[in-house]
Structure formats: C-alpha cells, structure tokens
Amino acid sequence: xxxxxxxxxxxxxxxxxxxxxxxxxxxxxxxxxxxxxxxxxxxxxxxxxxxxxxxxxxxxxxxxxxxxxxxxxxxxxxxxxxxxxxxxxxxxxxxxxxxxxxxxxxxxxxxxxxxxxxxxxxxxxxxxxxxxxxxxxxxxxxxxxxxxxxxxxxxxxxxxxxxxxxxxxxxxxxxxxxxxxxxxxxxxxxxxxxxxxxxxxxxxxxxxxxxxxxxxxxxxxxxxxxxxxxxxxxxxxxxxxxxxxxxxxxxxxxxx
Amino acid sequence: xxxxxxxxxxxxxxxxxxxxxxxxxxxxxxxxxxxxxxxxxxxxxxxxxxxxxxxxxxxxxxxxxxxxxxxxxxxxxxxxxxxxxxxxxxxxxxxxxxxxxxxxxxxxxxxxxxxxxxxxxxxxxxxxxxxxxxxxxxxxxxxxxxxxxxxxxxxxxxxxxxxxxxxxxxxxxxxxxxxxxxxxxxxxxxxxxxxxxxxxxxxxxxxxxxxxxxxxxxxxxxxxxxxxxxxxxxxxxxxxxxxxxxxxxxxxxxxx
Amino acid sequence: xxxxxxxxxxxxxxxxxxxxxxxxxxxxxxxxxxxxxxxxxxxxxxxxxxxxxxxxxxxxxxxxxxxxxxxxxxxxxxxxxxxxxxxxxxxxxxxxxxxxxxxxxxxxxxxxxxxxxxxxxxxxxxxxxxxxxxxxxxxxxxxxxxxxxxxxxxxxxxxxxxxxxxxxxxxxxxxxxxxxxxxxxxxxxxxxxxxxxxxxxxxxxxxxxxxxxxxxxxxxxxxxxxxxxxxxxxxxxxxxxxxxxxxxxxxxxxxx
Numbered sequence: 134x135x136x137x138x139x140x141x142x143x144x145x146x147x148x149x150x151x152x153x154x155x156x157x158x159x160x161x162x163x164x165x166x167x168x169x170x171x172x173x174x175x176x177x178x179x180x181x182x183x184x185x186x187x188x189x190x191x192x193x194x195x196x197x198x199x200x201x202x203x204x205x206x207x208x209x210x211x212x213x214x215x216x217x218x219x220x221x222x223x224x225x226x227x228x229x230x231x232x233x234x235x236x237x238x239x240x241x242x243x244x245x246x247x248x249x250x251x252x253x254x255x256x257x258x259x260x261x262x263x264x265x266x267x268x269x270x271x272x273x274x275x276x277x278x279x280x281x282x283x284x285x286x287x288x289x290x291x292x293x294x295x296x297x298x299x300x301x302x303x304x305x306x307x308x309x310x311x312x313x314x315x316x317x318x319x320x321x322x323x324x325x326x327x328x329x330x331x332x333x334x335x336x337x338x339x340x341x342x343x344x345x346x347x348x349x350x351x352x353x354x355x356x357x358x359x360x361x362x363x364x365x366x367x368x369x370x371x372x373x374x375x376x377x378x379x380x381x382x383x384x385x386x387x388x389x
Numbered sequence: 390x391x392x393x394x395x396x397x398x399x400x401x402x403x404x405x406x407x408x409x410x411x412x413x414x415x416x417x418x419x420x421x422x423x424x425x426x427x428x429x430x431x432x433x434x435x436x437x438x439x440x441x442x443x444x445x446x447x448x449x450x451x452x453x454x455x456x457x458x459x460x461x462x463x464x465x466x467x468x469x470x471x472x473x474x475x476x477x478x479x480x481x482x483x484x485x486x487x488x489x490x491x492x493x494x495x496x497x498x499x500x501x502x503x504x505x506x507x508x509x510x511x512x513x514x515x516x517x518x519x520x521x522x523x524x525x526x527x528x529x530x531x532x533x534x535x536x537x538x539x540x541x542x543x544x545x546x547x548x549x550x551x552x553x554x555x556x557x558x559x560x561x562x563x564x565x566x567x568x569x570x571x572x573x574x575x576x577x578x579x580x581x582x583x584x585x586x587x588x589x590x591x592x593x594x595x596x597x598x599x600x601x602x603x604x605x606x607x608x609x610x611x612x613x614x615x616x617x618x619x620x621x622x623x624x625x626x627x628x629x630x631x632x633x634x635x636x637x638x639x640x641x642x643x644x645x
Numbered sequence: 646x647x648x649x650x651x652x653x654x655x656x657x658x659x660x661x662x663x664x665x666x667x668x669x670x671x672x673x674x675x676x677x678x679x680x681x682x683x684x685x686x687x688x689x690x691x692x693x694x695x696x697x698x699x700x701x702x703x704x705x706x707x708x709x710x711x712x713x714x715x716x717x718x719x720x721x722x723x724x725x726x727x728x729x730x731x732x733x734x735x736x737x738x739x740x741x742x743x744x745x746x747x748x749x750x751x752x753x754x755x756x757x758x759x760x761x762x763x764x765x766x767x768x769x770x771x772x773x774x775x776x777x778x779x780x781x782x783x784x785x786x787x788x789x790x791x792x793x794x795x796x797x798x799x800x801x802x803x804x805x806x807x808x809x810x811x812x813x814x815x816x817x818x819x820x821x822x823x824x825x826x827x828x829x830x831x832x833x834x835x836x837x838x839x840x841x842x843x844x845x846x847x848x849x850x851x852x853x854x855x856x857x858x859x860x861x862x863x864x865x866x867x868x869x870x871x872x873x874x875x876x877x878x879x880x881x882x883x884x885x886x887x888x889x890x891x892x893x894x895x896x897x898x899x900x901x
Binding site: 152153154155157158194195196197198224227228229230231314315318319320321363364365366367368369370371 | 665668669672673676677682683684685686687689690693694697882883884885886887888890891899900
C-alpha cells in the first residue's frame with residue numbers, strides 16, 4: 134500500500150505549533166489530506182498534546198518568546214515516544230530573534246526533519262551570502278552540499294523547497310521536480326507542506342527519507358493539478374484543498 | 390416572524406473570545422448569517438466588549454492562561470446585563486489544562502449554553518469511557534442522560550453535536566437530525582456553530598431551548614444545502630458562507 | 646508608469662503587525678496585489694523587521710498590551726529610515742483600552758497615514774456624537790472637517806472609508822467614489838485596504854496624498870469588478886483576491 138493510502142487509513146494526529154497567519158489553511162489542508170490536525174501552542178499543554186499526537190510540527194512564523202518554550206517541551210515530548218518532529222524555520226534569517234530561536238530549538242530537540250527554503254537553510258548553516266538574499270534555484274549545487282552538512286550536523290533530514298525540491302539525510306539526496314509557480318502566490322504553502330511532510334513521516338518512519346520525498350512529490354503534483362483549474366490566487370487556495378483530498382484517491386468524488 | 394428573520398433585522402453584536410485557527414471563518418460566518426462579529430480576547434478589554442455586545446462566545450481552542458481570565462471577565466460582564474454566554478469547550482478532554490480551564494469557567498461564570506461534541510461532554514461530566522475516545526453517534530442514549538445531568542448541574546442548556554444533535558435544559562430534550570458528513574471535513578464548523586447559536590440566543594432568550602434548537606436545525610440545513618453544490622472541502626467552506634447568507638432569506642440574490 | 650505597475654515591479658515588503666482574525670486574508674491580499682507581506686508582531690523582532698521592510702502597518706484589531714509596545718518599536722524603526730507607517734485604529738471607540746492605545750501610538754510614532762472609518766475617526770478626534778454610533782455616509786461634511794483637523798494635529802494623512810472615501814493631508818482633500826456594498830459583508834476588507842495603501846505609499850512617497858488616493862481608488866474598483874462575478878460573501882472573498890491580482894495588469898491570465 135502506498136504511504137498516502139496508509140496515511141488516509143490511519144489518519145495521524147498532527148500537532149502543530151504554528152503561526153496565526155496560516156493556522157486555518159494548515160488545519161484545513163491536513164483535514165483535506167486525510168490527517169487530523171490539532172493546533173495547540175500554549176506552553177501549558179504543548180507537552181501533553183505532543184504525547185498523544187503522532188507527530189509535531191514546530192513553525193516559527195509568528196514566534197513569541199514563550200512559543201519557543203512550548204516548542205522545546207512539545208518536541209522533546211514527541212521524541213521521547215519516538216514520534217517525528219518537523220521544524221519549519223520560517224524566515225530564520227530575517228531577524229536575530231528568529232535565528233537564535235531556531236538554533237535553540239535545534240540544540241535542545243532531536244529534530245527529525247527541517248523543512249525550509251534556501252534562504253532559511255543558509256541562515257541555519259550560517260552561510261554569509263544568505264544575508265544578501267537567496268532565491269530558490271540559485272547555486273543549487275551548493276544548496277545540496279549545505280543541506281547535507283546541516284543534516285549531518287543535526288543528525289536529521291533536511292528538505293529544501295524550490296523549483297526543484299531536495300531532501301537529504303546527510304548522505305543520500307533525493308530530488309523532486311514538478312510543482313507550479315502558482316504555489317508561490319499564496320501564503321502558507323510552505324507551512325502546510327511541512328505539516329503534510331510530518332503526516333507522511335508519522336506513517337512512514339521505517340524509511341523516513343523516502344517518506345519525506347513521497348510527501349514532497351505528492352505536494353508538487355497537487356500543485357500542478359490545481360493550477361490546471363485555477364484562474365487566480367484566490368481560487369488556487371480553495372482548489373488546492375480539494376486536490377489534497379482527491380489526489381491518489383481511488384474515488385474522485387468527495388467523501389465517496 | 391421566525392428567529393432567523395429577527396436575527397437579520399436586529400443584527401446582534403456577537404463577541405467572540407476564540408482561537409486563532411478559526412477566527413476568520415467564524416467572523417465571516419457570523420457576517421454571512423446576518424450578525425455582527427467582534428473578536429476581542431484581550432484581558433484588557435474583554436469586560437468592556439462583553440458589556441456592549443448582545444452575547445459572548447467563549448471558545449478554548451487555542452487557550453492561554455490569560456485567555457481564561459479574559460473569559461471569566463467577559464462572561465460575568467455579559468451575564469450581569471442578562472446577555473447569553475455560550476461556552477465551546479474545544480478538546481476539553483485532550484489535556485489537563487483544557488479540562489481544568491473549562492471547569493474553572495463553568496465554576497465562575499453563569500454559562501447559558503455549552504455547545505460541545507460527545508467527547509467534550511464526557512470530559513466535562515468526568516465520564517471514564519471518554520478517555521478511550523468517544524465518537525458522535527455511539528451510546529446516544531447515555532449521551533442524552535449525561536447532557537441532562539450536566540445541564541442540571543450547571544443550570545444551563547447543553548447542546549451536543551453529532552449525526553443527531555441534541556439540546557437539553559436538563560428536563561426537556563430536543564433532537565435535530567440532518568446535516569452532512571462534509572461538515573466534518575473542514576476546521577471550525579463546530580466553533581462557528583457555537584457562535585451561530587449565540588446569535589440565535591441573543592434574539593431568542595424568551596425561549597432559549599427553542600432558540601438553540603432553531604440554530605442547530607438551521608445549521609444542519611445549511612450543511613445539507615451546501616453539500617449539494619460542493620466538490621471538495623475547499624469549496625464546501627466557501628459555499629457554506631454563501632448558504633449562511635441566503636438560507637431562509639426571501640430573496641436569494643446576494644444583498645438584494 | 647502608473648503606481649500599481651511600479652508596485653508590481655518593486656514588490657515592496659509590507660510589514661504587518663495585525664490581528665489574528667484577518668492576518669491570512671491580509672497576507673494573501675498583499676501577495677495577490679504584487680507586494681510581499683511579512684507578518685511579525687513579536688516585540689522581540691518588530692524593530693528589526695520594520696527596518697528591512699518598505700513600510701509598516703499597525704493594526705489594533707486584536708490588541709494586547711505587548712503589541713502596543715511592538716507597534717511603537719516598529720513604527721519608530723520604520724520612520725527612522727523614511728519608510729511610511731500606516732495606522733489602522735480598528736474599533737478605536739469600542740473600549741478605553743483601544744482608544745488609549747491608539748492615542749499612545751499616535752503620540753509616540755510619526756504616523757504617515759491613518760486609515761479608518763468614520764466611527765474610528767470620531768473616537769480619535771474625541772467627537773462626542775461618536776459614542777452614539779457613527780455610520781459611514783452620515784454627516785459627511787463634518788467628517789471631512791474632522792479628518793482635516795486630525796491630519797493637521799498629527800501631521801499625517803487621514804483616509805476615511807465609506808460609501809465615498811476621502812483622504813486629506815489637512816489642507817487638500819480628495820474624494821473617491823465607487824466600490825460595492827458586498828465589500829462590507831466580509832471581515833478584514835478595511836484591514837487589507839490599510840495594507841494595500843501602505844504598499845502604494847511604499848512606492849509613492851514623492852506624492853503621498855496622491856498615492857493614498859490611488860490605493861483607495863484601485864481598491865474600490867477591485868470591489869466593483871469582483872461584485873460582478875460573486876454570488877455571496879464566500880466567493881466574493883475568493884474572487885476579490887483574484888481581482889487584486891489581475892486588475893490593471895496587461896495580461897489578465899494568472900501568472901502570464
């Protein structure tokens with residue numbers, strides 16, 4: 134059985150500590166996919182939620198100081214029971230606060246996968262040319278090398294999104310082509326991808342590198358298919374949720 | 390005049406202390422229905438907003454400690470002037486923090502109606518089998534009994550959502566059938582229902598049990614009608630807002 | 646070249662300190678328009694983000710005490726490098742906390758433009774009849790006078806939204822007609838307008854009054870065009886994002 138079918142059968146509970154900008158899109162995306170979202174970022178309960186969830190997603194999009202504490206509690210709680218933890222270092226290089234917070238989480242939690250873009254990777258890896266602005270697609274050879282080094286340093290998977298996605302465990306690297314430029318026109322596409330990757334990992338921890346690559350590939354195909362029927366960013370977002378629901382489902386009829 | 394017509398004429402101001410995941414959907418749903426939303430969860434102003442609003446909705450979806458304080462201030466402010474207060478105990482059984490917070494609000498505020506699902510009801514009533522996971526539809530006879538006991542204990546209405554909704558004042562119980570499984574595929578449908586019920590109560594406090602039942606019935610019919618024209622969870626959410634606007638309106642043309 | 650074309654070419658980075666109800670709609674609206682949103686409200690980084698952004702938007706929709714501090718830090722950081730700062734005093738008259746916060750921000754930050762409705766303007770100007778409820782359209786002659794006085798008092802532009810929008814620098818006043826009543830049926834339309842105006846100012850600070858009027862006019866036309874193809878508030882919101890993308894673009898095909 135394909136991983137997406139296993140995911141839809143098991144409906145993993147995906148715990149998200151995420152930003153308030155994309156929380157709704159992320160929750161609806163996980164539901165559409167076939168997973169069960171639980172959005173809980175309070176330091177008072179992060180540990181408890183992570184314990185009952187099948188994976189935790191740590192997204193620093195609208196970070197506050199106490200959210201960092203919640204992330205560390207949640208991350209360690211999830212890992213203590215062998216569940217995957219995905220870190221999404223949104224805009225890691227934009228401010229010293231973000232960068233320091235990301236490095237603190239990486240230092241204190243045994244992260245399973247970092248899902249980022251090239252600029253965020255450069256910030257984590259402390260690459261000087263990042264400060265001048267890094268776009269996906271530029272210096273791709275270097276990006277793979279930096280991703281591998283980062284994966285080895287933190288003993289985790291690193292997935293870098295762009296025109297071509299890559300995911301590496303520090304030794305092997307898989308590349309995923311496809312996708313569509315429309316995916317860059319709405320907010321939260323990267324954040325939702327991190328959650329989707331977490332859902333795939335929740336049911337695919339026997340082969341995590343392949344599970345992550347499966348998620349990235351599924352997502353790019355969903356973007357391609359959605360682009361065919363979308364006339365602008367407004368309906369692209371709506372249609373993308375529909376596609377997450379139907380893609381690779383035997384019946385293409387909603388709920389059938 | 391039907392309650393929904395009264396609601397659209399009076400456009401009650403519905404104060405929501407709610408979670409950041411569904412706040413946008415909840416506000417747009419109330420606007421589409423014909424009510425006026427005001428989303429204000431700061432402890433600095435919760436009391437003032439509740440005083441000028443026609444009802445207050447307390448939703449613990451992404452609770453923080455200080456939100457509990459805001460809820461108690463708002464709830465007591467609303468009740469002091471006879472306005473209804475709806476409690477939505479989202480995931481009450483998921484963590485000790487949520488359960489303790491819900492019980493604290495119930496202890497300190499004279500809640501008008503608890504709008505919950507079976508799992509949340511079980512958590513509030515401290516029913517041990519809740520811990521094993523409770524789905525709507527299972528053990529419905531028991532659910533009615535627990536709902537009635539909870540209503541008597543807190544001297545409030547209790548509405549339990551599921552394939553069949555029930556609402557009780559502890560003595561009489563009304564059942565509402567209908568709805569559609571698509572309603573379970575997007576986030577915030579329960580949260581919005583709590584707000585909609587509050588809007589109905591704001592104009593129907595002469596007969597609150599019937600007003601709550603009216604709201605539940607209206608909502609289930611809106612779900613049924615929306616399902617007919619929706620192909621997935623993305624457009625279901627969009628179309629549901631349209632339906633909230635047109636259902637039981639004489640003119641079916643937007644703004645006409 | 647028209648301002649909207651300059652905006653799409655330069656893609657200004659628009660920093661929003663905003664409420665959690667509309668953050669998603671606001672970010673997607675800015676992206677659709679052709680700007681780059683960055684939503685960051687933490688006091689820990691507000692100053693840093695404002696420094697790298699092309700303008701900052703301060704929206705008090707779901708204000709907390711520490712957000713006021715973040716706004717002052719961000720506002721002064723933006724102004725120190727000559728970037729425009731837009732203040733959106735959402736519901737300024739609703740509670741003493743909101744009014745005091747707005748006056749504090751106006752006192753401590755050299756605001757470029759206040760974008761508000763008539764009720765909010767009245768609250769800022771301390772006009773007694775505001776307390777009885779002020780609707781757009783009533784007493785429009787007085788509104789212009791109050792707007793001009795407010796503009797002179799705070800040495801800024803004041804834009805007041807309504808059936809007819811006005812914008813003034815305290816001396817000259819421009820009026821913008823158009824728009825559509827559907828624009829009042831979804832949450833966040835005013836909040837997004839403030840951000841859009843900020844994006845126009847970011848590329849039009851040579852003639853700020855005209856840039857603001859351009860933004861108001863563009864937005865009203867977007868509403869009119871969207872209304873033609875929308876059947877309810879649900880799809881109006883979706884279609885409005887599409888329109889923001891295509892309006893005044895040579896190619897009407899998404900991403901072409």
